[in-house]
Amino acid sequence: MRKELGIFLLLAALCAVVAVVNPRFLGAANLQNMARLIGMYGIFSIGLGIVIITGGIDLSVGSIFALLGVVLAMLLTDQGWPGPLGAITVVAGSMGLGLLHGLLITRIGLQPFIVTLCGLLFYRGLARFVAEDETKGFGSARGFETLQSAATESVLGVPMPFVLLLVIAAIMWVVLHRSVYGRYLFAVGKNEEAARYSGVRTRRIITGAYVISGALAGIAGVLIAFYTNSIAPSTHGNFNELYGIAAAVLGGCSLRGGEGSILGILIGTALLQVLQNLVNLLGIPSSLNFAVMGAVILVGVIADELFKRRPSKGLSNAIS
């Protein structure tokens, strides 16, 4: 709980500062926009968090967005598939890629960094190839309104992606913090060998994590594709995996594995989005976008670290 408290305070502090300087931060339009973005990015950040808890990592998420995006666009517009079918196919494909990663990592013993780095390169190239380097789009609404509405509409004023995020977060919370699988996941992340010696099917658990991540990336990918309404295969999803990893790590997932919480990942995602939002709202030049993000995160993490160390009474020495 401690780790999440620190980052939550940082988030709250930031929001307070921005709200004071520009009260429109709390306006409906802005909150909706942010909620939408948090929803889309949060869904795959949760997937990345699960993978990170096993001690692994997934660098290929952004490229998967590009690949799935062009495939989805082509299925729906060129091949004329019904919307839901296209979406399900694409999510299934993403899960398949996750399964592939998981098998390569558990059966052949390759390092997750390498496997997913190759994925990053390969899927991007494949996306460009399949799309013939053209930007693919959905044109104007043409029979898959329901699907598009998932990304663009709102439910009682709350954007759909955010609602989906809450639902997914709730489910994943139960899985991670209450289910047998979740316990096994943490065990494998903290000490894979010891877990194995206790009869845990470590390979299955790890592969499962990548499949889950694949599913969540697929869902997020569909939402993002409809949000932008066009997918440029060479740039779509660029660096998105870094956002996801940053959100997970800020939220308490240690890159060594074995630690993490759904709540933390949500707060981490929100923090990253608020940082992007405030650059625009406070009129900070666009060029400083990433600089601001990096600086605030660094300051926050340092403060968190110092805060954690405070109670050590190691230096007090009562010499009678």
Added chain:
Amino acid sequence: MTITPPVLEMAGITKRFSGVVALDQVNLTVGQGEVVALIGENGAGKSTLMKILGGVHAPDAGTIRVGGTPVIIRSVGDAMARGIGFVHQELNVLDNLDIAGNVFLGREPVHGGPLRLIDRKRLHAETDALLERLGIGVSSRTSLAALSLAQRQMVEIARALSQNARLVLMDEPTSSLTLSETERLLQVVTELRAQGVSIIYISHRLGEVEQIADRVEVLRDGKNAGTLTGEGIRHDALVTLMVGRDIAAADKAQAAATKTPRFQVRGLQTARYPERTVSFSIGAGEILGFAGLVGAGRTEVAQALFGVERARGGSVLLDNKAISITSPQDAIASGIYLIPEDRRRFGLITDMVLRENVTLPALRRVAPAGLIQRGAEQETARNACGSLNVKAPSVEATASTLSGGNQQKVVLAKWLSLGPKVLLFDEPTRGIDVGAKAEIYEQMRTLARAGAAILMISSDMEEILHVSDRVAVMHEGGITGVLDRADFSEEAIMRLAVGRTEKAKAVAAA
């Protein structure tokens, strides 16, 4: 005539942890060239005292004087700078370096000049000299990853020695050493003493303490319980002070073993010694000790039987039914459980709490429909820990905060509720105090009485002779002989361990 001040003087040391008094006005003095043994049951405060000396904790009251000068120690570096060296129980060596790199970590000899490149020649020469002094037959260029647990401990000792400390603190240094290695170490301790180096020797091996200690300080429940010197250092005297009461002579193992074999292993070939086969059987209620030198292949047998490392060949029969074991799940499903040699790496997940560790193998039992029922889980954990008398504030304590003995009990607790048919113990009481040891032996006998077949791998001769009903001795991957109780003797076991097979009792070798 000037009196040289004692090398170390700790006076009136008191330490509290969240209200619990760990040390209460404890005194410890070590003179120059003196070997002082520090003994006590687990929880007596030895670790805490040593951590204070190492700067990990600061005492709430009391003084520390090194060579007569009062000091405040804030870190191991501080202690080292004042001439205090440490050889820890839980090893702090780095796998990815070689021996020389580990021994001189942070203090590598360098060539002169601005680049300060490491003088590798000197590094290896000096380390080789140390290793020879310790009688270890490996080159200083050997990678740590290739060494066994016992050999790694020797590296720790070499490191402390390389620092030319005035006082060396050794915490259970012989816990995983063979007889011959232990002898060599005790010799080194004697040599160091002759050179004027003082030693604080923490050990549960009372035999060793009798052999080399000039003085013994006994701690009990955080207080000084007594000092023994010279002739007064005797086994029962030590135990009496440690425990605070007379302990009747250890009861001999009851010969309750039945003759019907419950667990039969035929022609087992491990990956490490594929050209040898191992065959033996254990009856229901029998404890079969597995003796042998380090590297004889005993752990490999246990790992093959538990499915951690696939066997190259052989068959296993449990209750006369052939079973196939290709993974730990197979073994567990058949009721065969392993308590591994390295409990911190394989036995427990040290970052998890007791409750999570204890319920891990049988988690589904407290999780109908896949969701863990907290209440049921806590109850199961409490029962398991309670039945083994695990000393911890609660089941929510993190496993890493427990003493070695209690950790080992938790490892055993994992399997208790699952009704073990076969238990494989690999060095079950390494680094564990007398009190906890007795409890674990008690548990073993209880499980045996309930019908389990127990395999106990041990390098502790006392333990082997004490606890086993029969002893199988391994040498370089094969069993050289099996001894019945009547034929038990240290000599007989050692002879088999170095490879001389018993004529009358030879069992299937290659």
Added chain:
Amino acid sequence: MSVSRKTLLLGVAAGTFLALSGGCTKSDNTTAQPDAPAGQSAGNTAATGGASGEKFQVAFVTNNASDFWTIARKGVEKADAELANVDVEFRLPAQGTAAEQQQIVDDLLATGVKGIAISPVNPENQTQMLNKAAKQAMLVTQDSDAPKSDRACYVGTDNRAAGRQAGELIKEALPNGGKIMLFVGMIDAQNAQERYQGIKEALQGTKIQILAVRTDETDRVRAKANVVEALVRHPDIACLVGLWSYNGPAILGALKDMNKVGKVKIVCFDEEEDTLAGVKAGSIYATVVQQPFEFGYQSVVLLAKALGGDKSAVPASKLQIVPTLVIKQADVDAFQTKLNQLRGKS
């Protein structure tokens, strides 16, 4: 579930091999005819020029991978089909960086191309690279000029003039003045700079105020979000201007999400599908299109003629300006038809 390691390894290797071999045929070569035997174009035999049998390798290098270049590609392909004395390679740097272009140009020169038509990402700082290329091959800049370099000619838009055109459109859209905001991928790109200058020139002395330029680094999610956040910060913005081809649709998308279509004016560049649809619907006031088809076509033709020995191919001014067109609501249909013709669709 015991897939043996060997089997899995073999499977992966086989799969990768198949995928790669399948991809081999579809290279960046834009020869319209599949696997045509060397030197023959099976389809279009109406070859112009080409008295000498020598065939030159030329390349067309873009500055990023946006849809804009898809149209240029069609122009390049048409020229390639018509001209017998050139074989054209079409190259796109995916991230849109100068470093990538450097690598592409180096590769091309190594394989012996004789002519390059390039849109430099950062002309000011790429002079050295361009000059080096100009020594080994005939160099022509398109879409974005590098006047300080040794390029033989520039084929393309006068971005500053285009900017002024856009400025005029903004003035038309906001007769009473107002606040506007500009959106672009990267403001340090040459064409972005020039358009910005052009707009500023056109708006001088008016009551129209440019509040800021927001960049999105080609992240389209960011592009859309920037617009929403700009409107949150300044709800009284009267006009939104998109400088790169995808900014228009991003702005439109954002307004749709906020239910402000029609309440805020949009002026943008280029002709993505969504942009034209927006102009037709009246949501976008107008777009300034560049005729990328002509960039492709004319630069290849110029290279072919010059390499073939026709000295008059290169204009004395070294500038071959392709005029930009303004497309307003009434113009969309005609323009769309023409586009489809050029693209080869109906």
